[in-house]
Amino acid sequence: MRFSTRSVFLVLCLFLTALAQAALPSPTGNWTTIDDASGKPKSIVKLFVRNGTLEGEIQKIYKENVSNPNETHCSKCTGALKDKPLIGLLFLSGMKENADGSWSGGEITDPESGDTYNCTIIPSADGKTLRVRGYLGVSLLGRTQIWKKAN
Numbered sequence: 682m683r684f685s686t687r688s689v690f691l692v693l694c695l696f697l698t699a700l701a702q703a704a705l706p707s708p709t710g711n712w713t714t715i716d717d718a719s720g721k722p723k724s725i726v727k728l729f730v731r732n733g734t735l736e737g738e739i740q741k742i743y744k745e746n747v748s749n750p751n752e753t754h755c756s757k758c759t760g761a762l763k764d765k766p767l768i769g770l771l772f773l774s775g776m777k778e779n780a781d782g783s784w785s786g787g788e789i790t791d792p793e794s795g796d797t798y799n800c801t802i803i804p805s806a807d808g809k810t811l812r813v814r815g816y817l818g819v820s821l822l823g824r825t826q827i828w829k830k831a832n
Contacts, residue, residue: 706807707808708804712830714726715827716746721746725740735784762795772792775787783804789815799820800813813825
């Protein structure tokens with residue numbers, strides 16, 4: 682049996698596409714957020730898919746590692762999040778999965794400042810970390826945090 686170059690190329694493309702889509706694990710589950718400056722854990726958050734979008738809520742706060750340990754509500758937040766309890770706060774919403782396994786198109790709210798940013802999430806290949814980038818307008822105007830898979 683003889684295969685044409687076109688057939689071999691088509692099979693190779695299909696294989697590589699399937700491999701690329703399977704390359705990144707799901708970001709769902711519990712994650713430890715890490716303070717950029719101190720390197721200490723700030724919170725445990727739970728990421729989950731609901732109605733086709735990735736969302737996240739706060740599960741636990743390490744009070745010794747946040748700027749206002751007595752804060753129990755999102756007093757600096759605006760809109761629907763204003764004065765909501767921090768535990769259970771839906772701080773991440775609207776994220777859609779991209780063909781490469783990353784997630785984007787949603788928003789992330791920083792409960793300490795009340796600011797909301799556009800967001801991109803990229804799981805590591807081993808599933809142990811997430812690169813979470815919050816930005817205003819364009820991705821160049823933002824910062825990236827590394828979150829670690831929680832035990």
